[in-house]
Ligand SMILES: [Zn+2]
């Protein structure tokens with residue numbers, strides 16, 4: 001068995017010279033993700049979730065024709081530099097939630113596009129509101145041989161728990177059992193999710209949902225698999241045949257932009273005991289519910305109950321978001337070490353101190369120990385790392 005770093009939720013901004021996802025950077029192309037961003041960050045597997053757009057599948061077919069990608073036995077697409085591309089499609093259902101379907105090959109991509117064609121207004125644009133229900137997507141996923149994964153499940157913005165239901169079985173019935181994987185989202189972690197009983201048997205993914213190069217790999221997963229291909233990924237996410245997720249790495253949930261409830265009127269992020277449903281200052285309910293508050297509202301236990309074999313969740317902050325790491329320090333760190341993940345996980349602190357200075361080394365030391373001081377985010381505003389005084 002081998003271990004691979006994977007970020008399975010990355011958006012393409014532009015394909016075939018045209019916009020794919022309006023909110024994503026136009027610089028973010030399939031080629032750039034595979035050949036620049038993944039190696040810089042240290043990712044072995046990347047999931048690109050816009051292949052519902054024919055612009056993106058054409059781009060992939062162009063890279064296949066040019067020898068920059070090849071289809072792999074077992075599914076998936078291998079870049080010449082060894083990075084595996086997993087094709088995925090993030091779809092907004094008629095319930096207003098985001099679901100990702102990962103697909104094994106070009107044929108399944110075309111079948112999914114064909115299905116969506118009559119159900120979205122503009123197929124070229126990604127994450128379009130589709131005239132399909134979540135149950136329809138569960139069935140479609142079986143037909144195309146995909147892996148289905150509700151995205152950022154707790155966010156008030158398009159998350160299945162955040163804005164639709166407090167119990168999957170209530171709305172999906174028996175079909176809920178078809179879902180074996182969920183994505184935690186930036187504002188949640190394993191401890192929060194394991195307070196909910198019905199997801200305890202599920203695999204948790206921590207992905208970046210990157211809309212720009214800088215955010216690729218801000219969350220990632222360490223996977224144990226025998227090789228890099230789609231079927232191995234399926235075994236891994238379904239915890240079969242000795243494959244599994246070994247660890248999740250992600251932002252401290254307080255850094256997420258929907259962590260606590262936010263009052264639009266007072267422009268204030270709540271710090272009171274969760275769940276906060278209305279603004280404690282003005283009493284109004286023009287609030288954006290926080291993920292932490294939502295979990296407190298729907299949880300089955302106050303403390304997390306981890307199932308046997310639940311991987312650890314390690315808090316990580318992208319280098320660019322650490323106080324004291326400006327563009328020049330970032331460049332020096334990237335030049336001196338093989339990848340950003342190496343700096344975050346393994347690089348000796350003494351070497352980091354030589355390259356980036358003692359303040360940066362102290363920050364990374366505190367991060368590895370989970371001791372960074374953090375101001376919580378909410379209402380679309382990210383949380384922040386506050387300068388502390390820990391020493392390595
Ligand atoms: Zn989404």
Ligand SMILES: [Zn+2]
Nearest residue numbers: 009011090209
């Ligand atoms: Zn997304």
